[in-house]
Amino acid sequence: MIVFVISRLLQAIPVLLAVGVVAFSMFTYVGDPVGAMLGQDYTEAQRDALVHKLGLDQPAWEQFLHYIWAALHGNFGYSYRVAEPVAHLFAVRLPATLELSFTASVLAVVVGIPLGVYAGIWRRSLLSRVFMVGSLIGVSLPTFLIGILLILVFSVELGWLPSFGRGHVVALGWWTTGFLTWSGLRSIILPAITLGLFQLTLIMRLVRAEMLEVLRTDYIKFARARGLRARSIHFGHALRNTLVPVITIIGLQLGGLIAYSVVTETVFQWPGMGLLFIQSVAAADIPVMAAYLLLVGVVFVVINLIVDLLYYAVDPRLRIGRGGRGR
Amino acid sequence: MSAPLLEVRGLTVEFPTRRGILRALDGVSFAIAPGEVLGVVGESGAGKSLTGAAIIGLLAPPGRIAGGSILLDGARIDHLPAEAMRRIRGRRIGAIFQDPLTTLNPLYTIGRQLIETIQTHLGLSGADARARAVHWLEEVGIPAAARRIDAYPHEFSGGQRQRVVIALALCAEPRLVIADEPTTALDVSIQAQIIALLKRLAREHTTAVMLITHDMGVIAETADRVAVMYAGRIAEIGPVADVVRAPAHPYTAGLMASIPALEHRVARLAQIEGAMPRLDAIPPGCAFNPRCPRAHDRCRAERPELMGAGATEAACWLHAPAHAESSPAHA
């Protein structure tokens, strides 16, 4: 088990290094930070001094090692745009994005799986058809449109829920949370629905398809032939057998949620990483963009590890021998 | 014969399709006495599995029982409410399927699957159910059962898995087991062991068995009586010795002629000229008439029902009283 986790972590190193190379090369090939920082009037000497200070006169591989080394210590340099440490910007923004992604993914899983199970078991029922048609809408409407529609209905027309921001937040050390205040909870509802709807419909359709598949298998027929209760057959035997592919997709999708909450955060002016990223792209703020890329890489690696551990927990066949390879 | 344990009368199963209704079973009637082994043979597609599925109430939709009745211990069990039928499955009628590699849930230990089945039907405590599960694994010949009970299906060989399947089918002590080709998917060397095991357990627990198989040799060794199915109907039924020695139906006679010698048991049935008709193209009269060497005019016009034919019953005009006078039956 521990060997498995360690080997997985070792496998992640080359991946993260590759992401690091891409992130680093943005400094070299995108924009002109020196020009941007110096402004209009400067002397050659000033320019050389700055170049030296930023380490841009060293060979590329040396700069790369410096960059990775510093990143490992939580130092991603200074934002060109707001002249603050990137790490500091992230610390302020990350809780907002993580809380939003977490809420959206809980929503997607907690609603998507039961709907999928229902639609798989009673696939001819009217309600199942309603779910399927509804899910098509969820999949095909663009996120920003969903967000705007929700705002229109629940904020503008009905006035029930706030349309932007996080509401009041409470600081727990450096982490700020909106989960502990009424306005914080109200504020997260619409963005979480907007962000999670696509995943919800995807999970539902996937669970339904997998359930249909599994319900046809011999071991389900045999479970019925032994007179087991329908509840146990559907949830104990069938659902569990759908989990390996479902976990895979959920894992990939959640990574996406965290990484690409850009649109939702923009629509709802949610003060998270996505909004920061958009602002940084507009300003060619390379250190922030590069660090964001690294962060996304780490998020995906962590999620992959969790997915593998879940496989391991769900499917005993993967535990034999070296164990842990996804199917 | 004592009062039958299972009685099937005129069972008809249909599948509504876009091009009309397919009648896959047409008036199937037979009975099984307590503790009796009834062999069921016939070419693939004859309706053997459907008969078993109809009895345990697990016809796959859109298939449905369109006529006839099924009685267990004298009480009708066709068209029971789903929950009542569920309580019968496993508890009063067990089932064994063909492929042990796919009949066990891969994600649960065999112990969990046994214990769940036992607790569902017998309401034992966890410890008692586990003891019973171990006992049944020993019964079916799993070595070191107390330890192996916590193993997963993939840790067993195919033959051992079929033993586990048998334990699962029998662990709530049903009085009837429907075994649908229980050895077809197994290695030839293991088939005889599994059949012997099934035969021994059925005898020791006075469990009746409906043994569906392609293998006439297995039937000859194991069954008390045999039903021969053809195109959704029973062609002949009777004591196994009589059917083997003096088959009354020309189709049965053809099957017997194709019994391979014991050492070549793998060879399949159906070395009779031609093929069984598709369900939507069953000829009028006797369904076997296009392939029958003894077909005559009546066979093409009128459909024969089961009728007494010496020690057995056969659905064949050769045994009609009128016919018997003019030309004695000798198949």
Ligand SMILES: Nc1ncnc2c1ncn2[C@@H]1O[C@H](COP(=O)(O)OP(=O)(O)O)[C@@H](O)[C@H]1O
């Ligand atoms: N879902 C279905 N739809 C239409 N026909 C079916 C269906 N299932 C089975 N049948 C027909 O029922 C007949 C009997 O099948 P089965 O009982 O499986 O035969 P076997 O004797 O080989 O076990 C076959 O001819 C098959 O075509």
Ligand code: SF4
């Ligand atoms: S009824 Fe006629 S066709 Fe059918 S089996 Fe008997 S002899 Fe052959």
Ligand SMILES: [Mg+2]
């Ligand atoms: Mg079959």
